[in-house]
Structure formats: structure tokens, C-alpha cells
Amino acid sequence: MHTTQALAAATRRRQWRGRALAYAALSLGVLVFAFPIWMTLVGSTHDVGSIGRGDVPLWFGPHGVENYATAWTTGGAGTRNTFVVPASSMLLNSALMAALIAVGKIAISLLSAYAVVFFAFPCRMLAFWLIFITLMLPVEVRIIPTFEVMVNMGLTNTMAGLTVPLMASATATLLFRQFFLTIPDEYVEAAKMDGAGPLRFFRDVALPLSVTNIAALFVILFIYGWNQYLWPLLMVNDRALETIVVGLTKMIGTGDSQNEWNTIMATAMMALLPPVLVVVLMQRWFIKGLTETEK
Amino acid sequence: MHKKVIFRGVALPAALLLPQLVITGIFFFWPAGQAVWSSFLREDAFGLSRQFVWFENFTDVLTDPNYLTVAWNTAVFSASVAVLAMGAALFLAVQADKAIRAATAFKTLLIWPYAVAPAVAAVLWLFLFHPQIGIFGRALNSAGILWDYKINGGQAMTLVIIAAAWKQVSYNFIFFLAGLQSIPKNVLEAAAIDGARPTRRFWTIIFPLISPTTFFLLVVNLVYAFFDTFGIIHALTQGGPGNATTTLIYRVYVDGVQNLNFGSSAAQSVILMALVIAMTAVQFRFIERKVHY
Numbered sequence: 039m040h041t042t043q044a045l046a047a048a049t050r051r052r053q054w055r056g057r058a059l060a061y062a063a064l065s066l067g068v069l070v071f072a073f074p075i076w077m078t079l080v081g082s083t084h085d086v087g088s089i090g091r092g093d094v095p096l097w098f099g100p101h102g103v104e105n106y107a108t109a110w111t112t113g114g115a116g117t118r119n120t121f122v123v124p125a126s127s128m129l130l131n132s133a134l135m136a137a138l139i140a141v142g143k144i145a146i147s148l149l150s151a152y153a154v155v156f157f158a159f160p161c162r163m164l165a166f167w168l169i170f171i172t173l174m175l176p177v178e179v180r181i182i183p184t185f186e187v188m189v190n191m192g193l194t195n196t197m198a199g200l201t202v203p204l205m206a207s208a209t210a211t212l213l214f215r216q217f218f219l220t221i222p223d224e225y226v227e228a229a230k231m232d233g234a235g236p237l238r239f240f241r242d243v244a245l246p247l248s249v250t251n252i253a254a255l256f257v258i259l260f261i262y263g264w265n266q267y268l269w270p271l272l273m274v275n276d277r278a279l280e281t282i283v284v285g286l287t288k289m290i291g292t293g294d295s296q297n298e299w300n301t302i303m304a305t306a307m308m309a310l311l312p313p314v315l316v317v318v319l320m321q322r323w324f325i326k327g328l329t330e331t332e333k
Numbered sequence: 334m335h336k337k338v339i340f341r342g343v344a345l346p347a348a349l350l351l352p353q354l355v356i357t358g359i360f361f362f363w364p365a366g367q368a369v370w371s372s373f374l375r376e377d378a379f380g381l382s383r384q385f386v387w388f389e390n391f392t393d394v395l396t397d398p399n400y401l402t403v404a405w406n407t408a409v410f411s412a413s414v415a416v417l418a419m420g421a422a423l424f425l426a427v428q429a430d431k432a433i434r435a436a437t438a439f440k441t442l443l444i445w446p447y448a449v450a451p452a453v454a455a456v457l458w459l460f461l462f463h464p465q466i467g468i469f470g471r472a473l474n475s476a477g478i479l480w481d482y483k484i485n486g487g488q489a490m491t492l493v494i495i496a497a498a499w500k501q502v503s504y505n506f507i508f509f510l511a512g513l514q515s516i517p518k519n520v521l522e523a524a525a526i527d528g529a530r531p532t533r534r535f536w537t538i539i540f541p542l543i544s545p546t547t548f549f550l551l552v553v554n555l556v557y558a559f560f561d562t563f564g565i566i567h568a569l570t571q572g573g574p575g576n577a578t579t580t581l582i583y584r585v586y587v588d589g590v591q592n593l594n595f596g597s598s599a600a601q602s603v604i605l606m607a608l609v610i611a612m613t614a615v616q617f618r619f620i621e622r623k624v625h626y
Contacts, residue, residue, distance in 0.1 A: 056531065060431040067425045068442045071499070074457035077468060081460060092471045150353040153346035158339050165350050172361045174613050178560050178582045179605040182589040182598055183367035184360060203360035206353055223336060236340040265450035267564035272590070283450045287568040290456065293483070295465035306456050313448035321441060325507060328447075 075310070082106070082303035086118070089299040101300065109304040114289070118298040121288040125305050128282035133312070135200050135270070135281055136263035140256050142205035148248065151214035152240055156226070166215075173208040177269055185272055195276040204269060209331050210255055217251055218244060254327030257320050261313045282309040365606065372599035390600035399576065400584070400601075407580040410494060411558035417498040419550055422505030427535070429506075430513040440510065447503040451496075452564030458496040459569055482570065486577025489570045493578050496569065497562045504557075505550050512546035513539065552616045559608070581605060 081094050083102035109125045154166050193199030229239045270281045286309050289302050317324050374383045394400050429436045464470040464481040473480035482489040524534050572579035589598030
């Protein structure tokens with residue numbers, strides 16, 4: 039009897055200790071993950087001199103408002119950095135690019151998945167496979183010829199050139215195909231009985247049923263679009279079209295310690311805030327989108 | 334798998350497919366075909382004529398000691414990123430699985446790095462490890478360890494690995510946590526009653542049960558390290574010093590965009606395409622199996 043009680047107490051103690059350790063480890067993990075952002079946030083409130091000397095304390099300084107104002111309106115004085123573009127313009131370009139890529143990908147994939155699932159026509163498996171194979175052709179492996187196509191079509195330095203080539207999507211098409219296959223045959227039969235054509239069925243049944251999937255996919259694709267790097271780097275050298283992620287690294291250049299680091303850090307915060315907010319605020323959709331697109 | 338009840342027509346589905354097929358045709362298949370075709374061609378020194386040289390570009394690339402160094406860099410980089418990002422994520426996920434009540438809160442606090450662009454992640458770590466302005470860079474130097482990732486290749490590689498892994502942990506964490514939470518609790522209780530200690534329970538029960546997730550993540554992490562880390566390397570080290578941090582993708586960019594060596598760049602592209610096809614095939618074979626479980 040005594041031994042059982044002692045054993046139970048020991049188990050409880052062990053469990054309690056295990057849980058305390060878990061909390062400690064997790065808190066440490068959170069700190070390690072947040073530290074780079076913390077230092078950038080703190081750095082963006084100090085003046086250029088103290089950052090350049092490496093004297094950044096762990097707490098905020100008094101120059102936050104002016105640093106963000108400079109980054110937002112002019113992008114720097116131009117005496118230290120060679121690349122000077124206002125963050126407001128770069129943020130607008132990034133937002134537009136991300137939104138266009140996400141909406142375009144979703145629209146195009148919805149239509150093609152609908153065609154492949156709800157129609158029987160010659161070559162439909164061929165069409166499906168043609169879309170599917172694009173999974174294996176990321177931009178990174180066909181850089182030069184794709185760039186040549188863009189030059190020949192006169193699409194370099196245009197928003198269309200920045201977005202349209204990224205709109206084809208095998209993953210989104212696969213996801214919508216998967217989902218459409220779960221719509222019961224009875225729905226289609228009922229629609230036919232009521233004399234509804236395929237376009238009517240798409241608008242009134244298939245599309246409303248897909249809303250959850252569309253929302254989840256939008257979160258993932260917006261982040262994908264916002265974080266594009268190689269493509270805008272190749273496509274754009276017109277500063278009016280510069281996106282914030284590429285612009286940020288152009289501001290840094292070779293990383294000279296004489297850079298206008300306070301403005302750069304403020305720009306870095308503005309470059310990462312929108313997608314991070316999307317993930318945190320739309321966490322439920324984000325996790326759904328992430329796990330569904332990988333199925 | 335097909336539906337039994339469907340609509341009639343050919344023109345309408347063709348029209349619905351058109352946007353997707355036009356974009357893939359112009360921006361995917363045409364350039365990919367061009368890459369394959371020009372990998373068999375070589376331009377003369379003045380760029381005036383092109384000559385069909387069979388596999389010469391490939392043999393040149395594959396026997397170039399520089400290319401082999403770059404391939405080795407890529408292997409070291411990818412393996413390190415995968416091991417580091419998956420190890421940290423698994424550790425945190427196991428802890429979050431124990432902290433039942435706060436698991437959701439910790440999840441929110443750990444998933445956001447996924448949203449940070451690779452290039453921006455690189456910039457954040459540059460702020461920390463810059464030899465003059467970074468808090469860690471300066472600390473290392475004043476502790477007598479000469480730290481400058483712009484001069485020391487090993488340090489440069491370490492830094493790009495850390496930045497790349499930091500960003501990928503949240504993705505792995507989400508999948509590991511989901512895998513851990515789907516393990517039936519009674520299995521673990523049974524093992525606990527049989528006297529298996531937590532460490533033993535982890536390696537004999539939990540780890541084998543999440544091995545499908547681990548394998549899936551391994552493939553995803555390798556693909557990430559191969560193809561999605563261009564921004565990190567470009568922003569941090571530009572492949573240097575020397576070519577200490579040049580990966581296969583970065584090399585295609587350097588040879589094609591900067592050195593304008595189209596034949597070689599195309600041959601490298603084709604080699605990478607073969608690699609992507611192999612990786613995707615592995616991924617889908619595995620997912621097929623998971624469906625049949």
C-alpha cells in the first residue's frame with residue numbers, strides 16, 4: 039500500500055518536473071526565434087552612428103519615429119546608401135504583386151480543376167498531366183530561357199511580367215481537383231434536373247463550397263507572392279517597380295558598416311511585418327492551407 | 334478517379350483550361366525545352382554562331398572541379414539545414430506536446446518565422462553576425478575569435494545554414510506537432526505502466542510512429558534547401574568568399590546571368606531538372622503509400 043502511494047507520488051513529481059522542463063524549453067525556443075527580430079526592431083529606433091559603431095543596446099532608442107518616417111518617405115538620404123527608394127512605394131508593389139499572384143493562381147486553378155473534374159473530353163488526362171508536370175520545373179532551374187521569353191515579349195519591368203508567369207499552379211489545381219471530386223454526384227444530378235448548366239453549377243454550388251479552401255490557399259499564396267526573390271531580381275531594374283524584399287537587400291549591398299543601417303532596419307521590419315501578420319491573424323487558415331497543399 | 338455524373342461539351346472545358354495551359358506553355362514548357370535544347374549547343378567566343386556539341390557541355394560541367402566543389406557545398410548545406418531544422422523542430426514539438434494547455438499559444442509564438450522571406454531572414458541574421466555592427470559578430474571578435482563571414486568560408490557557410498534552418502523550423506514544427514498529437518494516448522500510457530521511461534518511450538514508440546512524417550519532412554527540407562534558399566545566399570554572401578557558399582542553384586544564376594555562359598548554364602539547369610524530377614517522384618511515391626496505410 040505504502041509503496042503504491044509512494045510510486046504514484048513519484049510519478050506525479052516526475053510528470054510535474056517534465057512539464058516544467060517542457061515549458062522552460064519552449065520559452066527558450068520562443069526567445070531564440072524572436073531574438074533576431076527583437077534586435078532589428080530595437081536597432082530601428084537608434085541613430086545611424088550608434089549602430090555603425092556596434093553600440094546597439096538591447097532596449098529601444100529615441101529615433102524610432104524619424105527612422106521609420108525616413109524609410110517610408112525617401113528610403114534614406116542617399117549619402118551612405120546607393121539604393122534609395124521609399125519603402126511606401128516598395129510596399130505597394132509587393133502588396134500588389136502578392137495579391138495578383140494569389141488571386142491569379144486561385145482563379146486559374148479553380149477553372150482548370152473544374153474542367154478536368156466535371157467534363158469528359160478528349161485529352162483531359164493529358165491536360166491534367168501537363169499542369170502536374172510544372173511542379174518539376176521551378177523558376178530556379180530554367181532561369182535564362184524564361185528570362186529570354188520575357189525579353190522577347192517585352193514584359194521585363196512590368197507588373198504583368200512580375201506576376202503572370204508565376205500564376206500557373208500545379209499544387210492549387212491538385213487541391214481543387216481533390217476537393218471537387220468529393221462533391222457528391224447527386225448535386226450534379228439535381229442541378230441538371232433543374233436545368234442548370236455547368237457555369238451555373240460552378241457559380242452556385244462549386245464556388246461557394248470551395249470558400250474555405252480558397253481562404254486557406256490565399257494565405258499561403260499571398261506569403262509565397264510577397265516573398266518572391268529571384269524572379270523580381272531578374273525581371274525588374276526600374277526602381278518604380280522594386281519590391282520590398284529585393285529592395286531591402288539592394289539597400290544593404292555588400293554590407294558595408296557605413297551603410298545607413300537605421301533606415302535599413304526600419305525597412306526590414308516593414309518587409310517582414312505584412313506576411314507575419316497574415317500568418318498570425320489567419321493562423322487557422324494558414325495551418326489548413328499548409329497541411330492541405332502538401333497532401 | 335473520375336466522376337460518374339458530368340457535363341457535356343468540349344469547347345467550354347477547353348476554354349476553362351486555356352489560361353492555365355497558355356501560361357504553362359509559354360513560361361514553363363517553352364523555356365524548359367529551350368534549356369534542354371541549348372544544353373547541347375555551344376556559342377563561339379563572339380556569340381555569333383551556335384554549334385551542336387552533343388553532350389560536351391554536360392561532360393565539361395561534370396568534370397569541372399569547381400562544379401564538384403559546388404555540388405559538395407550543396408550537399409553539406411542541405412544536409413545541415415535539414416538536420417538542424419528538423420532536430421530543433423522535433424525537440425520543440427515534443428515539448429509542446431507535453432505542455433498540453435499552452436500548446437496552442439506556443440504554436441502561435443513559433444510558427445511566424447515561416448512567413449519571413451528567405452532573403453529577409455538572411456538580413457536579420459546579418460544584423461546579428463555582422464563583424465562590425467552585429468551584437469554576436471562583435472562579441473566573437475572581442476572574445477578573441479576572429480569572426481568575419483565575408484573572409485572566412487567556413488563561417489559564411491555556418492551563417493547561411495543558421496539563417497536557412499531558422500526559417501524552416503516552424504514548418505517542420507507544425508507537421509511534427511500534428512504527428513505527435515495523432516499518436517493514441519493509450520499506447521503511451523500502456524508503455525508507461527510497463528515501466529518504460531520517457532526517453533525509452535520516445536525512441537521505441539513515438540519516433541517509429543512519426544517516421545512517415547519525418548521522411549516526408551526530410552524530402553521537403555531538402556527541396557527547400559536546394560531551391561528556396563537562393564535569396565538567403567544572395568543577400569548574405571553572394572556565394573562567397575570564393576565559392577564557399579555557392580550552391581548548385583546559385584551557380585546556375587552566376588553562370589547564366591553574370592558570366593553569360595549559356596551552354597553551361599543550360600546543362601546545369603537540365604541536371605537540376607533531373608534532380609527535381611527524382612525528388613518529386615520520391616515524394617509522390619511516399620505520399621501514395623501514406624494514402625494506403
